[in-house]
Amino acid sequence: MAVLVTGGAGYIGSHMVLALLDAGQDEVVVIDDLSTGFAWALPPEVTLVQGDMGDQALVAETIRRHKVDAIAHFAAKIVVPDSVTDPLGYYLNNTVKSRALIETAVREGVRHVIFSSTAAVYGEPAVVPVPEDLPTNPINPYGRSKLMTEWMLADAARAHGLATVVLRYFNVAGADPRGRSGQSTPNATHLIKVATQAALGTRSHMEVFGTDYPTPDGSCLRDYIQVSDLADAHLVALNHLRGGGESLTLNCGYGQGYSVLEVIQVVKEVSGRDFEVRLSPRRPGDPSRIVAEAERIRGLGWTPRHDDLRAIVSQALAWEGSLATRNQR
Ligand SMILES: NC(=O)c1ccc[n+]([C@@H]2O[C@H](COP(=O)([O-])OP(=O)(O)OC[C@H]3O[C@@H](n4cnc5c(N)ncnc54)[C@H](O)[C@@H]3O)[C@@H](O)[C@H]2O)c1
Ligand SMILES: O=c1ccn([C@@H]2O[C@H](COP(=O)(O)OP(=O)(O)O[C@H]3O[C@H](CO)[C@@H](O)[C@H](O)[C@H]3O)[C@@H](O)[C@H]2O)c(=O)[nH]1
Structure with a gap:
């Protein structure tokens, strides 16, 4: 069975692709619109479908053709200050298109979804370090765009039998220790x-x-988490889901x-x-x-x-x- 990685040509997604291949996953397929990602970030054995993860016909056809059993959903706009100046663009790309993706996954019978969420859902936390069950209270549109996707996934999981792992990443940094990928966006703000x-x-x-x-x-x-360690966290999540594990929300930081x-x-x-x-x-x-x-x-x-x-x-x-x-x- 194949894993579909949305946003797999981006910074963290490309490390996930490498981690999957290193772990022996036979087939990895990426959907990416290359808005901030790079085709050259992907190894040649990976299929890149260039397009929008909100395009339901394209995603359905990709799921069927590659017999996808799990989706790792990375595709998003990710810059906190940009989300303040362009909130509707962030809600469209991160929330509305994620809704379309989740619906496609449900319709096509994909059982497992791993979602790239963020520490930004906690906002300005009252407690540090932050446990997962602290009430969420995002203070910027980016965090809200991601939290709404968490809620949609939780509701869809209850209604339609999906199993999901929501990973709330803290600040991701570093590069593949073997030099195969890294953060490549020229105007990155991190x-x-x-x-x-x-x-x-x-x-x-x-x-x-x-x-x-x-x-x-x-x-x-x-809290700066190294990108390959974060990719490994996704492998743990994937094994959990493929082993029949229940839906979970997990912080990823040190x-x-x-x-x-x-x-x-x-x-x-x-x-x-x-x-x-x-x-x-x-x-x-x-x-x-x-x-x-x-x-x-x-x-x-x-x-x-x-x-x-x-x-x-x-x-x-x-x-x-x-x-x-x-x-x-
Ligand atoms: N970088 C961090 O510190 C950090 C922290 C917390 C959460 N995250 C989350 O991790 C995920 C990946 O972030 P990243 O740092 O790798 O960013 P990135 O910009 O390098 O990767 C995002 C990828 O998604 C693609 N994409 C965006 N919208 C798309 C769409 N509608 N359809 C298809 N492809 C689309 C882009 O082309 C890019 O390849 C995001 O969901 C982000 O919210 C990142
Ligand atoms: O040139 C710079 C860039 C950043 N900062 C500061 O450095 C800190 C970290 O900023 P940045 O690296 O831009 O990350 P965050 O804004 O903390 O957001 C990242 O980390 C979040 C999780 O904590 C994720 O949700 C976001 O996707 C990801 O961009 C912040 O205090 C920034 O103000 C500077 O002072 N100067």
Whole structure:
């Protein structure tokens, strides 16, 4: 049986594809509109269907042709500040099209769905580290667009017998340790990506958005999870579902928070490069601190192998360097 990966040509989805192949999954098929993904991010043995995951005829035909028994749903728009300026675009792509995808999965008899949700569903949490059963309270349209999809999946699971694993990722970073994939979007806004670009000189400087938060050094705290460890979490989820397991919601993080200023310092140390850092006002939609309580997924057998911020930064730097070489070719 094949696994359908929506958004598989993107940053995290491409690592999921590699993890599936490394684990011996015979057939992997990707649907991606290549809006932020890259066909070259996929190994040649993977089928890429270029198109929209909300296109029900295309998705149904792909499910039938490849005998898909599980969908890993990554496709989304993902930039928190963009969701503040373009909320309806985010609700269309992340919520409305996810509804179409879920309906197609139900109609075509796909039993297992793994969904890429986010720590952004918690908003500004009252408790840190955050357990999964803390009431959700997203503070930006991106988080709300994802939470609505969680609700649709839960309701569809109850009504139509789907089994789902909702993975709430904290901040994803790093690259495949073997150098096969990484974060490639040229105008990415993520902290570690931006800092590695500043270190390598593809940006003249970077900004710290807010130094007046109620945190030890005034900058925001985040829990950075390495992307291959996150892909492994999906394999754990897939085995759980294929083994007949019940629907679950699981945080994916390490349980350790780093401030923006600490991350920038690590990038400077690991790269051996200094770069200009400007202290700027807060960015709309940012919670001050968000760190995972991740015991639930560890209880399912997930054992992270790359829980080391210096190693994560080192992988991100290596990938950024290889992108520069690719672009010069
Ligand atoms: N990067 C993070 O830190 C982070 C944290 C929490 C959750 N997530 C979630 O993880 C998932 C993957 O994020 P990413 O960082 O790999 O982003 P990405 O932009 O690299 O990947 C998203 C992929 O989905 C594709 N896509 C978008 N809309 C589509 C559509 N309608 N039809 C088909 N393909 C479409 C894009 O072309 C891209 O390849 C997203 O659902 C995101 O919300 C990411
Ligand atoms: O140039 C930059 C970029 C980011 N930041 C700060 O760094 C922190 C992390 O920001 P970023 O890397 O953009 O990630 P988040 O906004 O925390 O969102 C990520 O992490 C969320 C889960 O916590 C996911 O839901 C989102 O998809 C993903 O983009 C925030 O405080 C930002 O204000 C800066 O100060 N300067």
